[in-house]
Amino acid sequence: MVNAIKGLYISCDIPMAQFIINMNAALPQSQKFIIHVLDNTHLFVRSDVAGMIRSAIAEFREQNTYEKPA
């Protein structure tokens, strides 16, 4: 029997994939969104988290560029 999951296919560079994985790991079990880590640069995630990931990455990059690290 075929089991189909609707999701989002993410393609990014190596560090960002790690960032998303790290984000996922920090969440409680019920909110985890990664369905499969396909390889170093590709992830398969729940379809409703696109916005969340985008904004988290944007904030992270913003921090690295403009904010003085504590």
Added chain:
Amino acid sequence: MSTSRGEFGQPRGDKGRTSKKMKFSKEASAAEDDDSHFAEDFDEDLRDGEGKRRDFSKLELKPDHLNRPLWACADGRIFLETFSALYKQAYDFLIAIAEPVCRPESMHEYNLTPHSLYAAVSVGLETETIISVLNKLSKTKLPKEMIDFIHSSTANYGKVKLVLKKNKYLVESPFPEVLKRLLQDEVIGRARLTSDGNHDGFTVGKSAGEIEGVHDELLNEAELAGVAEEKETHSFEIDPAQVENVKQRCLPNALNYPMLEEYDFRNDTVNPDLEVELKPHAQPRPYQEKSLSKMFGNGRARSGIIVLPCGAGKSLVGVSAACRIRKSCLCLATNAVSVDQWAFQFKLWSTIKEEQICRFTSDSKERFRGNVGVVVATYNMIAFGGKRSEESEKIIEEIRNREWGLLLMDEVHVVPAHMFRKVISLTKSHCKLGLTATLVREDERITDLNFLIGPKLYEANWLDLVKGGFIANVQCAEVWCPMTKEFFAEYLKKSNSKKKQALYVMNPNKFRACEFLIRFHEQQRGDKIIVFADNLFALTEYAMKLRKPMIYGATSHPERTKILEAFKTSRDVNTVFLSKVGDNSIDIPEANVIIQISSHAGSRRQEAQRLGRILRAKGKPQDRVAGGKEEYNAFFYSLVSTDTQEMYYSTKRQQFLIDQGYSFKVITSLPPADSGPELHYHRLDDQLALLKKVLTAGDDLVGLEQLEEDADGMALQKARRTFGSMSAMSGASGMVYMEYGTGQKRLHGQKSKPKDPAKRHQLFKKRFG
């Protein structure tokens, strides 16, 4: 515009800061309403062209605006087009009246400030000249605000002079009413010495009496008329110890009668002449001539600061100034090595005799012979407050009692202000000249320099010097190294927050990029390379892996000399690894490539000083690759791990150089994709082994190297704790003037030496004096 921050604005750095502030204030509730208003206000003000105050579309263009080189805005900012035919003339004029903010290739930004106008007047420009020339050069009609500003800032300049005559400090002015106004001030009134034997017909003793009576006003006016005809000057004497306070009271933010300090050395018959001339081979370059002409503009010597980049020949300017004044000269440097260098420079460029120059450091205390000469000393030696040996006490006494024609101060940006005060109050000098390469201003401390030494007389444009071939043409590049998967995963873990720095510095991709660059420059171009790393752990790892010599704080002096000698002469040693000990004091003119693998947070000065290591103009050695004139002859690489905090620091650090007109090229593909196992850390297990090493090393090991003389480090550590203050946000707070304790290190080394010489055993007393 006249806030101290705006004045010396570093627009980019500020933006970073304010955007942070913005975030804070948004998070904050209404309780901090005031604060958030301020922050937003500020942000708006800074965003170019967006704030209402920055809308200048209503300015009227002159019909022939195409031929005129600059835009003058009502808020005091001036933009200069460097491609204009009138650029050279306009530049010389602007640099005299305004503070350079940013000088990229085709458009410069300047800022009119009270201090810059003060400097303009002190080099002899008059209010009306400033306005009319500015009007001639401007594309638009001069805004009324700007004219008013120039008027109000310059009206009182040059009315009061501070003169040193026969060992007495006199405040001089052709306008007795100005002197009277000054005397009404409490500080100045107290500083006044009444027992002066003034030979002036109009003594101020009289005018002091007049203050009490009202009926004297008429008399005053009559006298004023007389003054105008005879051009008499009136003066009163002040206490030498109070000179600094008096000067400060006279600055624009207080009484607004800034004092000019001039020294009429040609007519000084009291002090003996020093028979010294420049040797014929000492040919000052055009910009050195120009800076000297600013100093000796009217046949007298003015006090002030000259700013020239590293390697552009500051010492020749200093020696030339001494040769022109031809009086006794006291030259101060930051450490013993530079003292030796200065003594050498004096002998190299001038006809000074061996016995006329002496060095005064903790190691070599040479007595002066004769009644005139040059003394080279360190700031520490002069300002030292504790007990001295008998010998140095004598020398100090002699320095104190002498009247110096010129006080020459090297690297004025690093010396702490309190030390300056001490030096200046101890020594009586007619004229002071400060020299520096990086007058980076993080705070209002620049005003200290303004009244302690004098206005900035000249600041060279780095790019013009590059074009003239006087300093090396440097290609600056920022190499972006992506983090590897494993390193970045560790970097993101919260538990590793203390190791973040070690992780991004030891990023294997960075290592490979560094190795690739070293190989390329060593093998393809035959260059000499310095690799800088502030992080000791990284320094040792890199140097061991690549089998290159390294120098850091703990390296002994003989070993350092040996390594540097090998680097300079041997064909086999082409790369040397330096920790931050190499930032300032180590002179390696041979090097022409710098690779920076780790750096000290956001220190702009460190970046500029490091670049200075390779700025000395490079000839065309025969062993370089053939192929005619090269576009660049020096290279500055900064390796940055992307997606980490390093990105922020790197942007911040580059600001000074960008303001000087350098541009950083971003390189993303190093090492090239086809490079394989010939570079280290190609295999995953090697990378993992390295990662393990980084993670298991103690926190203290992977941290920064702590040097005793590490001024930047101390300042930055401090900044971290005083989180919240403006200068702390800038990431380089207080570094301009932090203690530069080369002397301290020595003291630590000799712990056995008891502090009180009285308790010393006879035997040692003899030895250590």
